Amino acid sequence: MKVMVLEQQGGSLQCQERPIPTPGKGQVLLKVEACAVCRTDLHLLDGELPDIRYPIVPGHEIIGRVVKCGPGVVLEKGVRLGVPWLGYSCGKCRYCLHGKENLCDQARFTGYQIDGGFAEYTLADHRFCFSISSHYSAAEAAPLMCAGLIGYRSLVMCGNDLQRLGIYGFGAAAHIVAQVAKWQGMEVHAFTRPGDEASQRFAQYLGATWAGSSEQLPEAPLDAAIIFAPVGELIPLALRAVRKGGVVVCGGIHMSDIPSFPYALLWGERQLRSVANLTRQDGRAFYHWPLRR
Amino acid sequence: MIQTRTVCYPLHAANDALKDLREGKLTGAAVLVMGPSLASEMLDVDS
Numbered sequence: 001m002k003v004m005v006l007e008q009q010g011g012s013l014q015c016q017e018r019p020i021p022t023p024g025k026g027q028v029l030l031k032v033e034a035c036a037v038c039r040t041d042l043h044l045l046d047g048e049l050p051d052i053r054y055p056i057v058p059g060h061e062i063i064g065r066v067v068k069c070g071p072g073v074v075l076e077k078g079v080r081l082g083v084p085w086l087g088y089s090c091g092k093c094r095y096c097l098h099g100k101e102n103l104c105d106q107a108r109f110t111g112y113q114i115d116g117g118f119a120e121y122t123l124a125d126h127r128f129c130f131s132i133s134s135h136y137s138a139a140e141a142a143p144l145m146c147a148g149l150i151g152y153r154s155l156v157m158c159g160n161d162l163q164r165l166g167i168y169g170f171g172a173a174a175h176i177v178a179q180v181a182k183w184q185g186m187e188v189h190a191f192t193r194p195g196d197e198a199s200q201r202f203a204q205y206l207g208a209t210w211a212g213s214s215e216q217l218p219e220a221p222l223d224a225a226i227i228f229a230p231v232g233e234l235i236p237l238a239l240r241a242v243r244k245g246g247v248v249v250c251g252g253i254h255m256s257d258i259p260s261f262p263y264a265l266l267w268g269e270r271q272l273r274s275v276a277n278l279t280r281q282d283g284r285a286f287y288h289w290p291l292r293r
Numbered sequence: 294m295i296q297t298r299t300v301c302y303p304l305h306a307a308n309d310a311l312k313d314l315r316e317g318k319l320t321g322a323a324v325l326v327m328g329p330s331l332a333s334e335m336l337d338v339d340s
Contacts, residue, residue, distance in 0.1 A: 037307070042311060196317070
């Protein structure tokens, strides 16, 4: 089978031939139909994440069909599954036992410590796979596996009773969560790089109330803001844009250094938090969502 | 129903997908697509 492999930090991916792997206990062998490309893959290429296992096959937004099951797995051949970023958690630690398996110290991640979906076939622990609606083609469904899920988890972390949501960086995750937010009745304010008119038009096409430069302030304070762009300078800008008691959520796995900013921007019980990875419960909550009309 | 906007690439063009993502050229999500079924939607850098 063909795989795209990252051999070392700073390199490009190399196309290699490998034998099709055999599923072990609890694993399924999937024929990959589609795999979305995530900004996390860029952080992987650039060596911006710790403990990368080289060589590694990136790709953690996988849609594939079951070809073969390992011992202990009973799934029909041809069943379509999605494979997300979280590929394993221990199930025993304080985090796993309290619904926070995303924070498990023993967790391993697809396309990071486990070979991922930039390949014709891949292995996955069936316990961490999701069923995927047939309403989507494989290519359409693939971005839901990370961009959609991280966006959804970020939105949940923004809290309840939101009317005005800001989104900084309007890429894959933003274009999905903007639709969720609109469906929930929120005003979406999209902040992009200055001059990125294509992204601003795209945001407005998807129903954003306002779209403009990240250097601008909204007409009225936001209830919450999600930052998807990996740019630390956006944090003080987003804090400046949210109301007292508002929340700023950083949705990315890596961000450039945050510049110092006056405490006054955080004052007023504003909150700043990150969102790390995902849980399977997030998946169950989110993956029935896209089919709601 | 949520719709995803995708730009599709063949597997061997993964580096091009990453480059386009890095340069902010994408609207929506880049997706590597294996197999011939969506060939008409792909950006094949060799063609």
